[in-house]
Amino acid sequence: MKKVKKSIKRASPSDEEYTLEEDPIELELGKMERGSSSGESDEEGQRDQKQVDSNIDEMDEQNDEEQEAAREQDAERQNDLRKMYELSLLPPAAIAAQIQQLEKEIYELSQWEARELVRSKHLRIFGNCRRRANK
Structure with missing residues (x-):
């Protein structure tokens, strides 16, 4: 990390504030150090991702089935209302x-x-x- 001078507009132009700016190379090194050197975590991550994807697929299928059931109930309800109306006219x-x-x-x-x-x-x-x- 290196310190960078950053001027802040205040009453006097001589006031300066120091901020910390991270070097892009240091950021990459930090990411590499956090990662595992073996491929086990990558395999675990892929397995976890596959499991998440399968759970999402199951939820989508369940949602589709629920929507289809709701459509069928609406159609039955409409038929019942139509039949009741026809009978009321007899x-x-x-x-x-x-x-x-x-x-x-x-x-x-x-x-x-x-x-x-x-x-x-x-x-x-x-x-x-x-x-x-x-x-």
């Missing part, structure tokens, strides 16, 4: 017919579910139907 007779249609679909779905449960029981999909006594 006359009472049309609403009664709509209700009868839904009841018919519910009955058919419950019949289909009962058939599938019987089928799974016969195929033993959910395991042995007999319960064993615990000893």
